[in-house]
Amino acid sequence: RKEVEQDPGPFNVPEGATVAFNCTYSNSASQSFFWYRQDCRKEPKLLMSVYSSGNEDGRFTAQLNRASQYISLLIRDSKLSDSATYLCVVRTLTGANNLFFGTGTRLTVIP
C-alpha cells in the first residue's frame, strides 16, 4: 500500500469554479502535512502546510482529518494561473526517510 494516495485527475474546471482535492495517507503516525504545487516542467514549491485545525490562505483552504487519515485542498474562484499539479506530502517521525509524496492531482482551469 502506498504511503500517500491521490486521485491523479485531471480535473478540468472553468474559471471561477470551486474545486477540491483529497489525499489519503496510510501511516497513522504521520505528523506533518503539506500541499506542494508543481507547474509543468518546473520544480515543486510549497503551497501551504496543513494544520490540525485547518488553515486558509486567500482562496486556498487546507483541512486535515486524522480519524479518516486524509487531507484536503479547496480552491475557490479558480484562476487560469491555478493550473498545475498539486502534490500531497506527508511526514512521519519514524525512520530517516520520513517524507512521502503523492503522485499529484493535475488541475486545468479552462477560460
Place this chain on the structure above:
Amino acid sequence: DTAVSQTPKYLVTQMGNDKSIKCEQNLGHDTMYWYKQDSKKFLKIMFSYNNKELIINETVPNRFSPKSPDKAHLNLHINSLELGDSAVYFCASSQAPGGMGEKLFFGSGTQLSVL
C-alpha cells in the same frame, strides 16, 4: 538569487556513458536530497545528506553515487547509464532532517534523456 541551483538543466547522452549532475544551495541548510521524478510524475527520494553525512540511501542501483564535499553541495554521479534512468532529477534542501514543518526547497531539475 537562486536558492538551490543544479546543473545541467538538460542532459542527453548515450547508454553506457557516465554523467554527473551538480547541486548547490546558498540557504545555509544542513540537509540536501536527490529525488527522481519518472514519466508518471512520481517523486521518489534517492539520497539524503545531513551535514555531509549520508542519512537516506533508498533502493537505488549502485551505479548512482552521491557525493557531498560540503554541506552546501550534493552531486550525483551515474555510471553506465541505462534507458530506465531517463527522468527528471531534482535536488532539494531543508533546514534539518526530520523536523516538524520542514519546507523543502527544490532546484529546477535536470531532465536526463538516455538514448
